[in-house]
Amino acid sequence: MQQGAKDPKSPIKVINIVGGGTAGWMAAATLARHFRGHDLSIRLVESEQIGTIGVGEATVPSILNLNRYLGIRERDFIAATGATFKLGIEFSDWYTAGESFFHPFADFGAPLGGIPFYPCWLKQYKLGNAAPLSEYSLATALAKGGRFAQPDPDTQNPLALYNYAYHFDASRYAALLRRIAESHGVRRIEGKIVEVRLDSSNGDIRSLHLQSGEILHGDLYIDCSGFRGLLIEQALATGYEDWRHWLPVDTAVAVQSERAGPAPPYTRATATAAGWRWRIPLQHRNGNGHVFSSAHMTTEQASTELLKNLEGSALGEQRVIRFAAGMRKKFWNRNCVALGLASGFIEPLESTSISLIQTGVEKILKFLPDLIPEQKNIDEANRLNRQEYERVRDFIILHYKLNGRDDTQFWRDMRDMAVPDTLQQKMDAFTEDGRLLSFEQESFQEASWLAIYDGFQFRPRNYLAEVDKLDNKQVIRAMENMRHAIATAATHAPPHHTFLRQAFLQPQEACAETE
Numbered sequence: 177m178q179q180g181a182k183d184p185k186s187p188i189k190v191i192n193i194v195g196g197g198t199a200g201w202m203a204a205a206t207l208a209r210h211f212r213g214h215d216l217s218i219r220l221v222e223s224e225q226i227g228t229i230g231v232g233e234a235t236v237p238s239i240l241n242l243n244r245y246l247g248i249r250e251r252d253f254i255a256a257t258g259a260t261f262k263l264g265i266e267f268s269d270w271y272t273a274g275e276s277f278f279h280p281f282a283d284f285g286a287p288l289g290g291i292p293f294y295p296c297w298l299k300q301y302k303l304g305n306a307a308p309l310s311e312y313s314l315a316t317a318l319a320k321g322g323r324f325a326q327p328d329p330d331t332q333n334p335l336a337l338y339n340y341a342y343h344f345d346a347s348r349y350a351a352l353l354r355r356i357a358e359s360h361g362v363r364r365i366e367g368k369i370v371e372v373r374l375d376s377s378n379g380d381i382r383s384l385h386l387q388s389g390e391i392l393h394g395d396l397y398i399d400c401s402g403f404r405g406l407l408i409e410q411a412l413a414t415g416y417e418d419w420r421h422w423l424p425v426d427t428a429v430a431v432q433s434e435r436a437g438p439a440p441p442y443t444r445a446t447a448t449a450a451g452w453r454w455r456i457p458l459q460h461r462n463g464n465g466h467v468f469s470s471a472h473m474t475t476e477q478a479s480t481e482l483l484k485n486l487e488g489s490a491l492g493e494q495r496v497i498r499f500a501a502g503m504r505k506k507f508w509n510r511n512c513v514a515l516g517l518a519s520g521f522i523e524p525l526e527s528t529s530i531s532l533i534q535t536g537v538e539k540i541l542k543f544l545p546d547l548i549p550e551q552k553n554i555d556e557a558n559r560l561n562r563q564e565y566e567r568v569r570d571f572i573i574l575h576y577k578l579n580g581r582d583d584t585q586f587w588r589d590m591r592d593m594a595v596p597d598t599l600q601q602k603m604d605a606f607t608e609d610g611r612l613l614s615f616e617q618e619s620f621q622e623a624s625w626l627a628i629y630d631g632f633q634f635r636p637r638n639y640l641a642e643v644d645k646l647d648n649k650q651v652i653r654a655m656e657n658m659r660h661a662i663a664t665a666a667t668h669a670p671p672h673h674t675f676l677r678q679a680f681l682q683p684q685e686a687c688a689e690t691e
């Protein structure tokens with residue numbers, strides 16, 4: 177057998193990870209933790225000369241599971257990464273200019289008489305007896321007031337159940353993960369890979385050749401090299417499925433800025449003439465960016481719009497990043513798995529990339545039992561990965577499809593476009609009677625779909641007939657009680673910055689009682 181070629185039945189002994197951005201270090205820390213005690217060596221190659229993408233600072237709640245798995249205490253995480261809490265996303269000017277709505281990581285209301293809240297609300301809303309849906313969400317009320325408190329895990333009150341995520345400094349998070357990975361034995365190699373050689377007998381990746389002359393052989397290669405896809409595309413020519421006909425936003429200008437005022441506990445996404453701007457509040461600064469369609473707006477226009485709307489002075493230079501929405505045709509091809517930007521990218525509107533890295537790593541763990549790769553497992557991992565990407569894609573497209581703006585060609589085109597069949601099916605079911613279809617591998621659950629439908633005032637023609645079994649007066653009273661309880665609970669929570677300071681940023685001893 178050639179050097180570097182592996183007997184297909186023997187367990188993997190060497191994993192080479194290419195790239196030390198968020199994807200590379202997430203993979204390194206998780207794989208090293210999962211396979212500790214195995215006869216396995218994990219190496220990570222990264223190049224300071226190339227650097228990382230330097231954005232990617234808003235997350236979804238699944239990040240808490242990763243931190244827990246890696247043994248990262250919330251207090252340490254928040255101090256190390258300059259993190260703030262995130263209750264959801266405020267969408268400004270998306271439906272029409274001047275209007276905004278909130279997508280919380282939480283359900284709306286609580287079931288009434290065994291019937292889910294939404295159909296009950298819908299009937300009363302149509303009758304003019306209900307407040308806007310957002311007023312039945314504690315997470316939304318907290319966000320609006322700039323307040324934060326952690327949900328009480330023992331509460332019996334369904335209104336107090338919500339999730340949260342974080343905003344964090346991506347480079348500091350990568351550094352934290354690196355410390356964990358290295359403590360589990362991962363070896364970091366600084367250097368630029370200048371050549372990737374394939375095994376002529378089977379087409380697998382055989383070796384990585386560094387500028388320094390060092391050659392790395394391995395059994396499994398994880399491509400975390402960013403958009404370039406050094407292994408998965410440049411070496412293995414896996415192919416890319418391009419979704420720009422649905423998601424034409426293809427360029428970002430990004431800049432950091434000084435914080436002005438206390439950090440709100442949410443991300444803001446503000447629609448512009450041909451895209452949208454993000455504002456991500458960290459403890460020590462804001463992350464800002466403007467993502468736009470280059471067919472409808474120049475980089476100069478996008479940059480002017482971004483700078484004009486910064487809340488504090490810009491810190492450092494603006495960066496321009498180009499991308500194409502889509503996914504690699506296979507995320508696992510031969511002896512190579514692509515994670516992060518190397519595996520695909522759907523624009524950052526719902527902060528999904530980091531969670532897709534997480535589920536990508538989980539698929540490696542699940543479909544590589546005993547470290548022995550089998551083609552049927554690889555095929556299944558690819559099938560699930562595709563579905564997961566497509567579900568996220570559909571959810572993002574929905575935000576554009578439902579827009580009510582008439583001010584530019586971009587928004588009119590987005591409203592008129594034909595959407596994927598899977599999305600059309602969901603929209604049709606919802607329009608009929610409020611049914612929320614859920615397919616395999618959904619990243620966003622029913623409450624999230626509801627938040628977007630309702631935010632865009634896209635409402636069903638009918639409500640579920642079952643709701644008519646409930647007594648109208650009782651329903652109205654119960655809903656009013658919920659709204660009152662939520663408003664009261666929200667005003668009792670501390671301002672977000674006070675919560676952060678008191679619970680997480682004070683010296684250890686002072687915090688002991690808050691744990």
Ligand SMILES: Cc1cc2nc3c(=O)[nH]c(=O)nc-3n(C[C@H](O)[C@H](O)[C@H](O)COP(=O)(O)OP(=O)(O)OC[C@H]3O[C@@H](n4cnc5c(N)ncnc54)[C@H](O)[C@@H]3O)c2cc1C
Nearest residue numbers: 195196197199223229232234369401402516517524529530
């Ligand atoms: C505009 C924008 C906004 C985003 N916002 C969010 C967000 O809010 N939330 C979210 O979840 N995600 C977001 N993302 C996605 C997020 O940034 C990425 O998923 C995340 O940073 C992971 O990137 P990565 O590690 O795959 O790639 P990168 O950070 O690009 O890292 C690539 C690594 O590969 C190394 N490398 C490349 N070539 C070589 C070579 N030849 N030799 C050696 N090393 C090499 C580099 O040195 C680097 O270490 C955003 C992305 C963009 C473009």
